[in-house]
Amino acid sequence: MSEPRPASATAFRQAMRRVPTGVTVVTSLKDGEPRGITVNAFASVSVDPPSLLICVNREARSYLFISSSRIFCVNVLAGDQRLLAEHFSGKVRERQFAEIDYAIDATGAPVLGGTIAHFDCALSHEYQVGSHSILVGRVLSCSARPGSPLGYFNGGFHDFGIHVD
Numbered sequence: 001m002s003e004p005r006p007a008s009a010t011a012f013r014q015a016m017r018r019v020p021t022g023v024t025v026v027t028s029l030k031d032g033e034p035r036g037i038t039v040n041a042f043a044s045v046s047v048d049p050p051s052l053l054i055c056v057n058r059e060a061r062s063y064l065f066i067s068s069s070r071i072f073c074v075n076v077l078a079g080d081q082r083l084l085a086e087h088f089s090g091k092v093r094e095r096q097f098a099e100i101d102y103a104i105d106a107t108g109a110p111v112l113g114g115t116i117a118h119f120d121c122a123l124s125h126e127y128q129v130g131s132h133s134i135l136v137g138r139v140l141s142c143s144a145r146p147g148s149p150l151g152y153f154n155g156g157f158h159d160f161g162i163h164v165d
């Protein structure tokens, strides 16, 4: 029996524009060089062991960093960090962290300042699906801070305006 025909790329993209998400910057570190990528394909997977997933295009520079170092940190952006989301989706080739405030936690991947949460992870599984890989991370350290999240909806950034302490 033949495979059922998939939806068109246009229909898929249009429907996905109606899905509101948070916005993260996923950082990594390889040979002492930090790298980051804006990612909104992010979800919790399991509490025991604490695990999450991100989906990353295998053509992205960050994919090489994460798959070879096997570490990454998911930084959840605050409503006033839209410029960071644009910076890390902007194909900057070198010195991507030249003007960026960050600290280090468990893995050595950058923990960005001013974010509302971070999850520092060791890569535990990878599943290739089309152009992207689903990367599952075992969370080694994480924290939550007060603030309002940055959101992405209908192709644009929005401050969700929901402040939590």
Ligand SMILES: Cc1cc2nc3c(=O)[nH]c(=O)nc-3n(C[C@H](O)[C@H](O)[C@H](O)COP(=O)(O)O)c2cc1C
Pocket: 023, 036, 037, 038, 039, 040, 041, 042, 055, 056, 057, 059, 060, 061, 062, 063, 085, 088, 089, 090, 091, 092, 152
């Ligand atoms: C709001 C937003 C969400 C994004 N989410 C993802 C994502 O989940 N996975 C991904 O691979 N790229 C995502 N991108 C695209 C990457 O951020 C972009 O392609 C980046 O330039 C890749 O950088 P690199 O090739 O330097 O690693 C997103 C971009 C934006 C603006």
